[in-house]
Amino acid sequence: MSRMMSFPVRAATLRNLYHPPRRQFSASAVHSSKVSILGAAGGIGQSLALLMKLNPLVSELALYDIKGGPGVAADLSHINTQSKVVGYGSSASGLAHTLNGSDMILIPAGVPRKPGMTRDDLFSSNASIVRDLAKAIADAAPNANILVITNPVNSTVPIVAEVLKSQGVYNSKRLFGVNTLDAIRASRFISQIKGTDPANENVPIIGGHSGITIIPLVSHSGHPDISGTTLDELIQHIQFAGDEVVQAKDGAGSATLAMALAGARFADSLLRANHGQKGIIETAFVDNPLYKDQGIDFFASMVELGPDGMQKIHQVDKLSPYEENMLKRALPDLKKNINRGVDFVKETA
Numbered sequence: 001m002s003r004m005m006s007f008p009v010r011a012a013t014l015r016n017l018y019h020p021p022r023r024q025f026s027a028s029a030v031h032s033s034k035v036s037i038l039g040a041a042g043g044i045g046q047s048l049a050l051l052m053k054l055n056p057l058v059s060e061l062a063l064y065d066i067k068g069g070p071g072v073a074a075d076l077s078h079i080n081t082q083s084k085v086v087g088y089g090s091s092a093s094g095l096a097h098t099l100n101g102s103d104m105i106l107i108p109a110g111v112p113r114k115p116g117m118t119r120d121d122l123f124s125s126n127a128s129i130v131r132d133l134a135k136a137i138a139d140a141a142p143n144a145n146i147l148v149i150t151n152p153v154n155s156t157v158p159i160v161a162e163v164l165k166s167q168g169v170y171n172s173k174r175l176f177g178v179n180t181l182d183a184i185r186a187s188r189f190i191s192q193i194k195g196t197d198p199a200n201e202n203v204p205i206i207g208g209h210s211g212i213t214i215i216p217l218v219s220h221s222g223h224p225d226i227s228g229t230t231l232d233e234l235i236q237h238i239q240f241a242g243d244e245v246v247q248a249k250d251g252a253g254s255a256t257l258a259m260a261l262a263g264a265r266f267a268d269s270l271l272r273a274n275h276g277q278k279g280i281i282e283t284a285f286v287d288n289p290l291y292k293d294q295g296i297d298f299f300a301s302m303v304e305l306g307p308d309g310m311q312k313i314h315q316v317d318k319l320s321p322y323e324e325n326m327l328k329r330a331l332p333d334l335k336k337n338i339n340r341g342v343d344f345v346k347e348t349a
C-alpha cells in the first residue's frame, strides 16, 4: 500500500520485561506510577495484578472488581515489593477511589467466550460494562493511559473513545486496545516452525483483534521465506489461537495466563516509555489515520510509545500480495465492529 511507510521492528522482548534499564530514569521517577486494574479479580485480572505488583515502575496498584477486589489486594499486598496495593469492591466510590490519580488503567472487566461464541457475541454483555467504566474514567482520571483488554476489542476501544469524546476529555494518544497477545503468539508459533528462540522473533501485527482482522506480517518478520501451506497454517494458527484456548478450556473461559503476560508486557513498555525510555514499539489497536478515508477510525499498527502515550504510528512500506489480500478481507469486518461500538454509545448515552 502506497500510504504505508517503513518502520523498524523493535518490539520489547519478554527478556527485558521486568528488567527495565533503571539507569535511564531519575531516582525519583523509578517508583512513581499509579496503575489501576478494573476487573482485577478475574482470570486475567489476578495474574495481571500479580505481574504489575512485581513491576518496579509501579508505586501504587489499585484493584477494582464488582466481586473480590479487596481480597486480591490483601493477598498481593504481602508480596515484598515496594508498591502499595489497595482494593475495592462494587461501589461508585470504590471505583472513584481506584481511578483517582491513576496514570494507567487496565480494563479486563467483562465476560469471556465459551465454545461456539465469537468475540462479537460478547458485545451484548461487555459493551455496557466498558461504557460505564469509561464514564467513571472520564470523571475521575481523564488524563490516564487507558489499556482496553475486554472483548470485543475492535468494538470496546471505539466505545471508550466515544464516551470520552462525549465528556470532552478524549485524548487519542492515550487509548490503546491491547492486542499484544497476538504478537506474543506469533513470535512463539514462528519460533516453533524455525526452531529459534521466541524472544528473538518479532512478527508485526496490524488490523484488529479477532479472527481474520488479525493480520500478522510474516513478510516483515525475520522469516519472509515462509510460504505455501506453512504460511497458511501459521496465519490460521495466529488468527484463531484464541478459539483454540476457548475449546480447550471447555466452558471455563478463554486465555487468561498468556493474556496477563501480554497485558503486563504492554503496560511495562508504556510505563518505560512514559518514564523516558526511547524506541519502544508495540502493536496496539489505536485511533489511526490510515483508513479513516474508508470510515475506519481504529486500526492496529506498530506504535512507538513515549512520555505522552502514543508518540508515532509506524506504518509498513510494502505488504506482500498475501498480506494485501488479508487486509482486503479484514477491513469490512473491522468497519462493522467499530461502527457497532460507536452506534452503541450514541444510542445508549
Ligand SMILES: NC(=O)c1ccc[n+]([C@@H]2O[C@H](COP(=O)([O-])OP(=O)(O)OC[C@H]3O[C@@H](n4cnc5c(N)ncnc54)[C@H](O)[C@@H]3O)[C@@H](O)[C@H]2O)c1
Pocket (backbone or CB within 6 Å): 038, 039, 040, 041, 042, 043, 044, 045, 064, 065, 066, 067, 108, 109, 110, 111, 112, 113, 122, 126, 129, 148, 149, 150, 151, 152, 153, 178, 179, 180, 181, 182, 209, 253, 254, 255, 256, 259
Ligand atoms: N485483548 C485480548 O487479547 C484478550 C485476551 C483474553 C481475554 N480477553 C477478554 O478479557 C475479558 C476478561 O476475561 P477473563 O478471562 O479475565 O474473565 P473473568 O470472567 O475471569 O474475569 C472478568 C472479571 O471482570 C469482573 N467484572 C465484571 N463486570 C465488572 C464491572 N462492571 N466492573 C469491574 N469488574 C467487573 C468480574 O467480576 C470478573 O472478576 C473478556 O472479555 C475476554 O474476552 C481479551
Ligand SMILES: O=C(O)C[C@H](O)C(=O)O
Pocket (backbone or CB within 6 Å): 112, 113, 119, 151, 181, 241, 242, 243, 245, 246, 254, 255
Ligand atoms: O479468544 C478470546 O476470546 C480471548 C482473546 O481475545 C484471545 O485472543 O485469546
